[in-house]
Amino acid sequence: MKKFGLIGEKLGHSYSPLIHSKFGDYEYELCEAKEEELEALLKKEEYGGFNITIPYKKTVLKLCDEISDTARAIGSVNTIIRSEDGKLKGYNTDYDGFIYLLKAAKIDVKGMKCMVLGSGGASLTVQTVLADMGASEIVIISRKGENNYENINRHFDSEIIVNTTPVGMYPGNGRTPVNLDDFKNCRGVVDLIYNPNKTKLVLDAMAKSLPATGGLAMLVAQAKESSEFFQNKKIEDEEIENAIDEVRSETxxxxxxxxxxxxxxxxxxxxxxxxxxxxxxxxxxxxxxxxxxxxxxxxxxxxxxxxxxxxxxxxxxxxxxxxxxxxxxxxxxxxxxxxxxxxxxxxxxxxxxxxxxxxxxxxxxxxxxxxxxxxxxxxxxxxxxxxxxxxxxxxx
Ligand SMILES: Nc1ncnc2c1ncn2[C@@H]1O[C@H](COP(=O)(O)OP(=O)(O)O)[C@@H](O)[C@H]1O
Ligand SMILES: O=C(O)C1=C[C@@H](OP(=O)(O)O)[C@@H](O)[C@H](O)C1
Ligand SMILES: [Mg+2]
The missing domain is CATH 3.40.50.300 (P-loop containing nucleotide triphosphate hydrolases)
Structure with missing residues (x-):
């Protein structure tokens, strides 16, 4: 079996090798790369495919020969497969991963005003899922955008908050991108960060008895779908929960x-x-x-x-x-x-x-x-x- 790799800028914190070891018996390597190294790395034939993470999910679009409809609509690729004829096809499995996460946390976004913190590749996927699942309004907060942390008070009426930024992620534990006390209508909090297992944002939500989740279930669910592409075989959904349990008990x-x-x-x-x-x-x-x-x-x-x-x-x-x-x-x-x-x-x-x-x-x-x-x-x-x-x- 060919080996597979995770491409990103900094990968020290990644749980992906551990998770992929639960889904199949293939080598899975961490490939830290600078932007100018991406093209050469993707061409290396010893890799049958890749996962892509921060900050390259948008960048790799132009390096793929084909792109799935979902990945194109979102504008973000997190899985690349090298086909028999050497062509690179890009997919987005974060989409289904985020849907899985919302369902697992029993957070229903239909008819809700949703605030998405951050505007990178993961944010694009989140925005698409929220729209597809019937959110009534989606507001993107970014440092330099029209809606930013200076005027965030315009959107203190948001009902669902999704953090896609790295604020609070290891080793920056204990930080939070927003003060939940400001959001009196908040009905659910999702943080895509999985290390720590519970960020300050998630702990703050739990202290208010709000439905809240970290990002581990999304990471595992997207990895399961990527692994199906890598191995060209179906993996049952219940394997996701097994893998989550194993990752939790090991970490x-x-x-x-x-x-x-x-x-x-x-x-x-x-x-x-x-x-x-x-x-x-x-x-x-x-x-x-x-x-x-x-x-x-x-x-x-x-x-x-x-x-x-x-x-x-x-x-x-x-x-x-x-x-x-x-x-x-x-x-x-x-x-x-x-x-x-x-x-x-x-x-x-x-x-x-x-x-x-x-x-x-x-x-x-x-x-x-x-x-x-x-x-x-x-x-x-x-x-x-x-x-x-x-x-x-x-x-x-
Ligand atoms: N079940 C036990 N049987 C016999 N001695 C015990 C038992 N539990 C604790 N001890 C002894 O009691 C003392 C205090 O235990 P320790 O583990 O240092 O407690 P802690 O860390 O909770 O303060 C130690 O000398 C330990 O060996
Ligand atoms: O209970 C406490 O306030 C303390 C417990 C001690 O640890 P142990 O619980 O291991 O004895 C130690 O931290 C200190 O003496 C104070
Ligand atoms: Mg002690």
Missing amino acids: LNAILIGMPGAGKTLLGKEIADRMGREFVDIDDMIVEHEGMSIPEIFEKKGESYFRKVETEMLEQACVKTGLVIATGGGIVKKKLNYNIIKQNGVVIWIKRDLDKLETDGRPLSQSMPLDQMYEERKDAYSYWSDFFINNNEERE
Whole structure:
């Protein structure tokens, strides 16, 4: 089988090789290229085809010999196949990918005023889908366009918001292109970014109980259709959900929270070992960063300083993927830490009876009754976690 490639300017963040490995047994390479290198790269016969990403989805149109009706109508190509006679045919599988994403998130755009942030190749596809699915109005916000971030207040009545810009994408985690508080009529939010799994925009929407989704389902659904072209065979739609589950389970961080001394560090190491993952302990990062033990930091610099460094270390760990992360028991004391943990994390609450909790080396556990600490924190542990593990059985 021929090999295939992903062409883009910067590809370090891409999940595409992982996703394509779920759909077929072919080589799939990352091909970072400058614009002037595109033509020569497309001519390389060892590649049976390509996916195209930022910023070349429009550029490659003129380099294809044939273009599918959908890709031509949108003005954007994300899949190229080399036919037997060497001709390059361009397709757009993002179109079906975006439809899949809207359906999976149960976001109905019919009759809605939709705001699309960004005007690149992905935006063109989104605009076409929204129009085809009956949006009542589509407004494009771009930095230099007629509708821009200076006069965005004209469109504060938008009902659906779709982000196609890279604002909030790794490594720029935590940023958002708009303030959702301004959009009182908002009924749904779609962010095409898939790393982090939940951007600030998506987390803000979820905090308002609005339907919201990141872009992973679109990425996987478009890859499935591209893979059908690559292999010239049908792949069932249910394979999309399987691949999404596998990608999530391989990339999301497992993050342990719970009372001090409950066994987060102990179990975290064990889980990481069993899963073959890297283990990170936020307390250890703090100790290394400060060159002091935790009791020393509390004594010399105070708790608020400790919490500041704790948040910085948490940010560094949680923008990464595929880790097991043990936090300190007080991580839930700062609301700011919630989004940091949730962006890429499955959160596990480690529970252990209070009378079994180790208090050595834990200044706060020694300075207040544990039942009072538990009262203060238990609602947060419950709200922040996706599930819990009981750690009351004695281990070796
Ligand atoms: N199930 C268990 N059985 C026996 N010892 C445990 C168990 N869970 C935790 N411990 C011990 O309790 C202490 C605190 O555990 P640790 O993992 O450091 O907690 P945390 O990181 O949540 O503060 C450690 O000495 C650990 O070995
Ligand atoms: O609960 C807390 O406020 C703390 C818990 C400790 O971590 P462990 O939960 O690993 O003991 C450590 O971060 C610090 O002593 C503060
Ligand atoms: Mg610990």
